[in-house]
Structure formats: C-alpha cells, structure tokens
Amino acid sequence: MRALAWHGRHDVRVDTVDDPEIVNKRDAIIKVTSTAICGSDLHLYDGYIPTMKAGDILGHEFMGEVVETGPGSTLKKGQRVVVPFTIACGSCYHCGKQQFSACDNGNPADNQDIAEKLYGQPMSGLFGYSHMTGGYAGGQAEYVRVPYSDVGPIVIPDGVDDDKVLFLSDILPTGWQAAENADIEPGDTVAVWGCGPVGLFAVQSAFLMGAARVIAIDHFPKRLELARRFGAETINFEETATYDALMQMTGGIGPDACIDSVGLEAHGLFVDNVVDQIKKSTFLGTDRIHSIRQAIVACRKGGRVSMPAVYGGIVDKFPLGALMEKGLTLKTGQTHVQRYLPGLLNAIMEEKIDTTFLISHRMPLEHGAEAYRMFHDEQNDVTKIVLKPGMASAAAATA
Structure with missing residues (x-):
C-alpha cells in the first residue's frame, strides 16, 4: 500500500509499504477514505517530538471503511467508522474512569519505558505519533490496523459525508x-x-x-x-x-x-x-x-x-x-476522545456544530509531502488539509 512516512525534519515521503494485518483478536483493518494533517503533526515535521524513526507512518486523524476484523472486534465489514487518535483498551483502571488518554494498555510494554523516563508514567498509545506513544503506524495511508477496535471507533450513519465527521477523530x-x-x-x-x-x-x-x-x-x-x-x-x-x-x-x-x-x-x-x-x-x-x-x-x-x-x-x-x-x-492532557464521540456525533447530526468550515484544501495522499509543506509554511491560507487515498491528482481541489 501507499503511506506517508516520516524520514527526518521537514522530510516526509509517500512510500510503498506492507499492508497491515490482523495481529490481535480485537483488531480491525480500515480502508482509509479521509485523513487529515493535524497541527500537532507539524511538531513531528519540525523535529520537536523525540523517538521518531525513519519510515514511521504518520497520521492520527482518519476514518474509513472496515475491510477485515479479528474475532474480538465488534465492527462489521462495510461499516464506515471514525477512529479516535487515542488507543485505549476500555478495561483498565483509567479507562474505567473514562480517562482514555491515560490507558495503561494502549501503549505496548516495550515502549512504556521511554515515556516513564520522561514523564514518570506512560500515556496511552497514539496513532502515528512516535515510539514514545507506542510506535503505531498512522492513518495517512491507504489502510491502517486499529487495535482495540471494539472500544475506539464510532460507526457513522449512511449518507453522512466524511467532511462532516472526520474531525471527531481528534480536533x-x-x-x-x-x-x-x-x-x-x-x-x-x-x-x-x-x-x-x-x-x-x-x-x-x-x-x-x-x-x-x-x-x-x-x-x-x-x-x-x-x-x-x-x-x-x-x-x-x-x-x-x-x-x-x-x-x-x-x-x-x-x-x-x-x-x-x-x-x-x-x-x-x-x-x-x-x-x-x-x-x-x-x-x-x-x-x-x-x-x-x-x-x-x-x-x-x-x-x-x-x-x-x-x-x-x-x-x-x-x-x-x-x-x-x-x-x-x-x-x-491529551483528549479522552472516546468519552465525547456519541454526544459530538449527535451535535453534528443536529447541526449544532459545524466542522466543514475548517477545510481549506483536499488533496490526494500522493501529494502528502507538498501538503505538509503548505500547512507548515502557509498557515494564513491553509487552515486544514484533508488527504484522500485514491484521489486522482487532477481532482485535487481547494475548498
């Protein structure tokens, strides 16, 4: 598959990488339909966040279609879902308090030592945001593996455009x-x-x-x-x-x-x-x-x-x-995304909250490197870029 990968300060590239696979029974594989560049991604782009490695797949704001599930997932093939950027197990002490960004299990044990040395205790796992937060492949890609898919993603009703709900993932x-x-x-x-x-x-x-x-x-x-x-x-x-x-x-x-x-x-x-x-x-x-x-x-x-x-x-x-x-x-603190998803989805459906005003550009995933440069250098005119895997280059548009 094609994915946007970090290779160093101000160096992101669209690479061909292996497709994700089911690793744990609660996993799901999502075919990404929309993925956005977050302002916090620019901290990675500028080299401020430690423990990034060349080839790490970026992105923590994404949604798409379920194409494969493990036996422990509650999702079904064909469902459209928005995925929270925080990776949480749903059953630890902190998840029980709805403090999902403090989950004890979302960040794999092999990576927790990094955060403990810096912060005293590890935070939850995050998609596409350094090995300190789990080293998970992000969603600026054609496909992504979603751990704990029975806890995180929220199913989107049919007929609701991606642009209206994509930002439930984070911002x-x-x-x-x-x-x-x-x-x-x-x-x-x-x-x-x-x-x-x-x-x-x-x-x-x-x-x-x-x-x-x-x-x-x-x-x-x-x-x-x-x-x-x-x-x-x-x-x-x-x-x-x-x-x-x-x-x-x-x-x-x-x-x-x-x-x-x-x-x-x-x-x-x-x-x-x-x-x-x-x-x-x-x-x-x-x-x-x-x-x-x-x-x-x-x-x-x-x-x-x-x-x-x-x-x-x-x-x-x-x-x-x-x-x-x-x-x-x-x-x-990092956001306890899962806590807010149902209420905010309802607010969007009832038109109490507008999200689409923010999108200034829609671009193909293949233009990801240029999209990062634009978001970094042209912040007056570029408020939010949504990347579309599979979008033809000729179809790139300014909102």
Missing part, C-alpha cells in the same frame, strides 16, 4: 475538552490563544457551553476572521499588546477562563519567546511556551486555565508564582 473532541476543562459558567468571558483548528473548535464549544464573550488571539488574518464568524472578538498580537487589550476589554479584571491552543511552537517576536528559540536551537531547552505564560498572567484571579496545546519537554520561566498567588486552576 473536535480536543476543542470540546479544552472548553470543558475551562469550567465555563454562563456569562463568562473566555480568551482563546491560537485560532488553529483546535482553537476554533474551542471557540465554538465555549459559546455552546454558555460563554457570553470569547476573545480569540492570533496573528493570521484569515484564522481571526473564521473566529469572528462564530461571534468571537479578536486580538491580532502583531498589532496589539495582548495583555493590555485583554485588560481593557474586561475592565481590568481579566478573562474568567483562558485556553492555550498554541503549544510548544509559539510564534511572535517577544523577549521570552526569542530566548526560548535560542535555547531550543542550542539544545538548552525544548518548548517555546509564550502562550501559556501569557494565559496565566492574563487570567483573572480565581480563574481557570485550560491547556489542550501540546508540550513535550522541560521548561523554565514558567509563572508558577502567578498560578499560585492568583489562585488559578490549570487543567490539561
């Missing part, structure tokens, strides 16, 4: 959990750093949860315009000092809740961000954490900070004093 539940972790109360003012896919879904989710105002912060004009479509006020941090603007907009109090949807590759010519970049380039540091610093400092006293954004390593200049002295609550 829609991630945006929803981000808003949920912010403990939004009716009438709240919520600030969202980053108007990428997760940030934009967090904006939608915050309004659905009762926020009176949402303030979206970014520097890409098109992404800020998308946030305004949902009723958000916006701050362009290249034109306005974010902290000063937030204080003015909230009468000097600060937002009730702040959501960091940016992560370890924060942009902007800020003093702390420049220092972080220098430390990263000289191997004295890993992450650029300007956005979470700013969210903590700007949040009102007694407020809540939600951090769905991906961070990978050890950081300094973290405003721990502000977090404590202001009495803030910080919630974070």
